[in-house]
Amino acid sequence: MDASKLLNIASEYGTPLYVYDAELIRKQYHELQEAFSGFSHQIHYAMKANENPEILKIIKNLGGGIDAVSPNEIRRALAVGFTKEEIVFTPSCPDFDELSFAFDQGIHVHIGATEYLPFILKNYPDVKIGLRINPGNAIEGNQKIATAHNNSKFGIPINQIDQILDFVGQGLQVDSLHLHTGSDVKSWQDLARSVDAIFDFSKHFSKLKYIDLGSGFKVKYHKTDPDIDLKSYAGYIENKLKTISNPLTIKFEPGKFLVSEAGVLLVKANVVKQGYSKKFVGVNSGFHHLIRPMYYDAYHKIINLSNPSGTTEKYDVVGQLCEEDTFAYDRDLPQVRMGDILAILNAGAYGFSLSSDYNMRDKPKQILVDKDMIKLI
Ligand SMILES: Cc1ncc(COP(=O)(O)O)c(C=O)c1O
Numbered sequence: 001m002d003a004s005k006l007l008n009i010a011s012e013y014g015t016p017l018y019v020y021d022a023e024l025i026r027k028q029y030h031e032l033q034e035a036f037s038g039f040s041h042q043i044h045y046a047m048k049a050n051e052n053p054e055i056l057k058i059i060k061n062l063g064g065g066i067d068a069v070s071p072n073e074i075r076r077a078l079a080v081g082f083t084k085e086e087i088v089f090t091p092s093c094p095d096f097d098e099l100s101f102a103f104d105q106g107i108h109v110h111i112g113a114t115e116y117l118p119f120i121l122k123n124y125p126d127v128k129i130g131l132r133i134n135p136g137n138a139i140e141g142n143q144k145i146a147t148a149h150n151n152s153k154f155g156i157p158i159n160q161i162d163q164i165l166d167f168v169g170q171g172l173q174v175d176s177l178h179l180h181t182g183s184d185v186k187s188w189q190d191l192a193r194s195v196d197a198i199f200d201f202s203k204h205f206s207k208l209k210y211i212d213l214g215s216g217f218k219v220k221y222h223k224t225d226p227d228i229d230l231k232s233y234a235g236y237i238e239n240k241l242k243t244i245s246n247p248l249t250i251k252f253e254p255g256k257f258l259v260s261e262a263g264v265l266l267v268k269a270n271v272v273k274q275g276y277s278k279k280f281v282g283v284n285s286g287f288h289h290l291i292r293p294m295y296y297d298a299y300h301k302i303i304n305l306s307n308p309s310g311t312t313e314k315y316d317v318v319g320q321l322c323e324e325d326t327f328a329y330d331r332d333l334p335q336v337r338m339g340d341i342l343a344i345l346n347a348g349a350y351g352f353s354l355s356s357d358y359n360m361r362d363k364p365k366q367i368l369v370d371k372d373m374i375k376l377i
Helices: 003-013 022-035 053-062 071-080 096-105 114-123 158-169 188-202 230-242
Strands: 017-021 041-046 065-068 087-089 108-111 128-134 173-178 210-212 249-252 263-274 279-283 302-304 312-318 326-334 341-344 365-370 373-376
Touching: 003 017, 003 263, 003 341, 003 365, 017 022, 022 041, 022 053, 022 230, 022 365, 053 071, 065 071, 071 087, 071 096, 096 108, 096 114, 108 114, 108 173, 114 158, 128 158, 128 188, 158 173, 158 188, 173 188, 188 210, 188 230, 302 326
Parallel strands: 017 365, 041 065, 041 249, 065 087, 087 108, 108 128, 128 173, 173 210, 210 249, 279 312
Antiparallel strands: 017 263, 263 279, 263 341, 302 341, 312 326, 365 373
16 A cells, blocks of 8 residues: 555544555455465464454455354354354363353364363264364474474374374264464475374374364565465475375465555654664554564564655654553664654554553554545444
8 A cells, every 4th residue: 555545544544543455355365265276275264363344354255264262253253244164263271161152153163172072072972073283393483473382282282192082982073173383484394294293193083074274374574584485385285185085175274364464553653752872763552552563573664654765764663651662673764753654564463453452542443445445444
């Protein structure tokens, strides 16, 4: 989206403000569909990345499904019009009531601990379930978002297979397997190792309908970040599918790949102040709006929309919370003046959905731009 359009939106709706570009979400969706066109697959948007109903409607209209992680996410997906068959539920450490809620709705559940299996056998003996496994796959990259290594809370360790088969012997019906290697996975080879593990594990189950490979699809936060090699990953899965006789569908649960690049956070420079040695740009935002830089040490590109050709200066871009809420350290930006509008890029995923009203400050508004249409969502 060009700078003048963003500046007009900022002046009409005020800042802080999230702006999403619907066409970019569609482009990303089609890129995944195209990459995986060689085999039967389904895309379930991980709505935790951005749960706005208008974003969900875009995914629905594209033919996608939903990966939900809480009863409220399920309720929202149903309210937007997804059918129960289009939703998978992959909760982390759910209460029994939450599992019952999903089972009673007829929604397919991925179970991430063998400790839940007696409850399921006793109370829902006719329900077919998925098992979320943890292959113990240590990967490169940010360990806060690596979720399939052997110190991770997620999934069932694959060495619990005997316990699982015991439950299967007692009548437990397993019709699918799931794993999620992590978010923003640097190399497709790390994802491929998980594919190996889950296909090996699948040999224990004769009635599988699908394997859900979760996500891991990265986006380029920094210009030096590698692109994800979707083609090689897809080829690897395709070859793997040729090694088994059962025709399985592969599900994916992308979140950030679909919505991250579509979103920017527009903020205003409230103050540009000189410290002892550093110059600070204090913006009308903070980690209550976008926590990724502080929580994950994530890099987000920042653009000075108001003064793109100003002379370059170095700034720490900080928020206005009573905290150390730094968006960027020692960042080169065209000179920032008080009142300038800055765009923080790649903010469509895990931005608003992780926001809060800390310091009793309001959350940002959200705007959807769809070609010529601009609306508050
Ligand atoms: C089970 C599961 N599936 C999918 C995702 C989506 O990951 P990403 O946003 O990196 O695509 C997550 C993210 O935490 C997850 O936990």
